[in-house]
Amino acid sequence: MKVTIVGMWNSFPNGTEPTSGYLLEKDGVRILLDAGSGIAGGIQKYIGIHDLDYIILSHYHHDHAGDAEAFMLARRVARQLKRVDRNLKIYGPESGAAAKTIRRMKYTTFLPVKGHKAYTIGPFRVEFHRNEHSVETYAIKVTDDNGAVFVHTSDTCYRGSLVRFSFGADLLLVDSKLYEGFDGKVEGHMNAEEAGRLASKADVQQAVLTNLPHHGEREVLLDSAKQHPVGKVMLAEAGMTFEI
Numbered sequence: 001m002k003v004t005i006v007g008m009w010n011s012f013p014n015g016t017e018p019t020s021g022y023l024l025e026k027d028g029v030r031i032l033l034d035a036g037s038g039i040a041g042g043i044q045k046y047i048g049i050h051d052l053d054y055i056i057l058s059h060y061h062h063d064h065a066g067d068a069e070a071f072m073l074a075r076r077v078a079r080q081l082k083r084v085d086r087n088l089k090i091y092g093p094e095s096g097a098a099a100k101t102i103r104r105m106k107y108t109t110f111l112p113v114k115g116h117k118a119y120t121i122g123p124f125r126v127e128f129h130r131n132e133h134s135v136e137t138y139a140i141k142v143t144d145d146n147g148a149v150f151v152h153t154s155d156t157c158y159r160g161s162l163v164r165f166s167f168g169a170d171l172l173l174v175d176s177k178l179y180e181g182f183d184g185k186v187e188g189h190m191n192a193e194e195a196g197r198l199a200s201k202a203d204v205q206q207a208v209l210t211n212l213p214h215h216g217e218r219e220v221l222l223d224s225a226k227q228h229p230v231g232k233v234m235l236a237e238a239g240m241t242f243e244i
């Protein structure tokens with residue numbers, strides 16, 4: 001599968017670089033994982049906004065789902081003009097006002113995530129892990145029909161169960177909102193040392209630190225992560241692509 005980092009900033013876009021959004025593609029099937037603020041514009045650098053039929057939202061914070069409505073409105077217009085004949089399908093948590101908005105939107109089909117259930121979308125198998133965050137939030141694992149494994153932790157505290165969930169992944173996108181020394185348990189996020197620990201214990205092929213803070217020297221995040229024996233680790237950048 002091909003993975004494109006459309007955006008990776010925490011909280012708000014940085015100029016034209018969006019918050020969280022990751023595009024997965026294989027055999028003409030495209031899934032967008034998270035649609036944070038700026039993603040509806042940012043994705044059009046890579047594909048047309050109507051070329052996407054599946055969005056999976058890890059949770060409904062603005063930096064992960066703020067542009068979901070823009071995608072739904074785009075689909076409504078395209079359906080009304082008969083340019084597209086399929087509904088947009090959005091997977092997401094069942095709790096929260098955003099779920100109600102998605103349910104009500106014409107030409108969008110809402111598919112509530114059940115944590116224990118696996119879903120098949122074209123060549124992809126999608127699984128979820130319930131995170132520890134301030135609202136109902138899921139880490140997302142996508143395995144393709146060649147066995148390539150992608151994991152996006154989304155926002156979460158460090159948890160041992162995430163090691164099992166991510167184990168052996170070819171590519172791990174890991175929440176690194178916090179600099180080392182900040183208490184992830186309080187914030188509902190991981191600091192970069194915890195992100196490195198997760199990547200190391202899960203024995204992933206490569207780890208990408210994402211959900212990055214706007215402040216501070218971000219290279220320090222890498223130093224913190226590398227205290228643990230990890231293979232390849234890097235900072236997310238908008239436009240980065242991976243073939244796994």
Ligand SMILES: [Zn+2]
Pocket residue numbers: 059061064133155
């Ligand atoms: Zn969040």
